[in-house]
Amino acid sequence: MLLRTAWRRAAAAVRAAPGPRSEAPARGLRLRVVDNAPQSAVPSDTATAPDVESVLRPLYMDVQATTPLDPRVLDAMLPYLVNYYGNPHSRTHAYGWESEAAMERARQQVASLIGADPREIIFTSGATESNNIAVKELEAAIQPDTSLVSVMTVNNEIGVKQPIAEIGQICSSRRVYFHTDAAQAVGKIPLDVNDMKIDLMSISGHKIYGPKGVGAIYIRRRPRVRVEALQSGGGQERGMRSGTVPTPLVVGLGAACEVAQQEMEYDHKWISKLAERLTKKIMNSLPDVVMNGDPEHHYPGCINLSFAYVEGESLLMALKDVALSSGSACTSASLEPSYVLRAIGTDEDLAHSSIRFGIGRFTTEEEVDYTVEKCIHHVKRLREMSPLWEMVQDGIDLKSIKWTQH
């Protein structure tokens, strides 16, 4: 009887501590302590956590930068990180064969998502490498009548969707190669390389809830698109990209593609609903907010808003409990405003006031509501402090002001 009580108490204690805390080093960045204890941004082995529950992580609203792994993807990858560790190019034993089978299964999953043949998919380290291969291809095959058109399918700063099918049609009729960087579009909007007459496509794993460090390039076989290898070595991936294919990563990419294919419609509905909620609430509560990007040809999960008379960086810093990004100068190391915003004709002062909200598969209504509430609060507060805003309220036209030279 005594033993059972002791056991029950011990079991309750284990359940109460959901994981190693004060003993193990803090992995996450301790950004905020609610009870105003001295803050440290450095994970410390020796400092004892003042009160575990009082350190809180920000909401993640920056899916254009990267996405979390879908649990289904991690589940597919783990066996290849634990027991099935063979090199997929080893031809002489079961470790190699099972790894190769997984790699080819992943290839089929990627191909299926974009309407391609598996032989047209080459695994790379990511969309950037794929882009480089595609553009290098131009240098290799350049002749008077060939060139390359390269267009992003969905822009990562403002979410605009390019008319890919129309561009593909034009390129095909003029015998010009058509490459698209589909990193932000794959698995989110329907893509078919044959319907859209795409010759080359770059795919990124970590934008579609897959692992970082892996991607793929789609290279059309019919009619054949010639590509020159960036990386030479053992001739893997049909000689187009030497190097041992990282089975766990490509399995993750394949699983991410398969999940995306199944969930595309459901995710799109959910993300559209949340995007409309976010935009409507902000626009209805604040004046002088501009949404950047064509509202009709727009992927809903990427919302770029400019808040006039508020500096983007100061708003980002004020929204410290939400992980966001801005399209403005200060995030890039130069002082130039975002080239995308400039290209669509945004005034420079508005370009410095832009914030990008990313909504993804795992975003909740509560996260959107919290973000909206904080955003409205801080925009109002920052505008109160802004002399420009005061002048506008007094009816002064800022464009008529002659600022003194200095």
Add this chain to the structure above:
Amino acid sequence: MAASSRAQVLDLYRAMLRESKHFSAYNYRTYAVRRIRDAFRENKNVKDPVEIQTLVNKAKRDLEIIRRQVHIGQLYSTDKLIIENQEKPRT
């Protein structure tokens, strides 16, 4: 084995929801609960027994994935999100 009965499907539904509520990551937890509810609701009028069995088999595999991933998430759990203190942990 007889085709899945309504009771078995409901048991599976409850088991999946129950397990999903143990995800320590807020975003995984809320997604799983929402997705399971919507998926079962969407398929509630399926009549073809073969299709029902296929869906049930997939759900069983998904339940195993949830079990494993919940466990892994708990082993590597970290601090809660800023909004977890304010709202009920129900969703």
